[in-house]
Amino acid sequence: MRRCDTERVGRVVNHFQNDDNAYFMVINAPNTEVHLITGEIGICSLLTGQRGHFELPRVSYQTSKGNVVLFPDEIMPVDINLLQQEINEGYIMLSDGRYLPPKETVQQCYNAFGIRVGLGDNWEDIYDSWNKEMK
Numbered sequence: 001m002r003r004c005d006t007e008r009v010g011r012v013v014n015h016f017q018n019d020d021n022a023y024f025m026v027i028n029a030p031n032t033e034v035h036l037i038t039g040e041i042g043i044c045s046l047l048t049g050q051r052g053h054f055e056l057p058r059v060s061y062q063t064s065k066g067n068v069v070l071f072p073d074e075i076m077p078v079d080i081n082l083l084q085q086e087i088n089e090g091y092i093m094l095s096d097g098r099y100l101p102p103k104e105t106v107q108q109c110y111n112a113f114g115i116r117v118g119l120g121d122n123w124e125d126i127y128d129s130w131n132k133e134m135k
Contacts, residue, residue, distance in 0.1 A: 015077035029118030064096035
């Protein structure tokens, strides 16, 4: 929660710009029932009218296995230019509309940061299951 400063929270909230949905990249995958891969990009909606932890705004990240509530320190806004760049660099579109980074990119992230960004020892199994199931 300490990383949820005014600047980070502002970037998340302002990214919606009166839209109901916006693209975000998971930068710190939380330990939830629906497993996410650090670096994946998907559609989020801003949760409004709900009292949350420390009154921080949160988003609902959409997957085919259900929605995951994410905090500002777990996501990064993605505009259409960055999304297109990532697609050009090998991101894979899943049938639920999310984009997975190339496996090699996730491997490099795991080697450098591991659990600090939410990638456990089983990240490869999770990646393969999403990739296989969603194609």
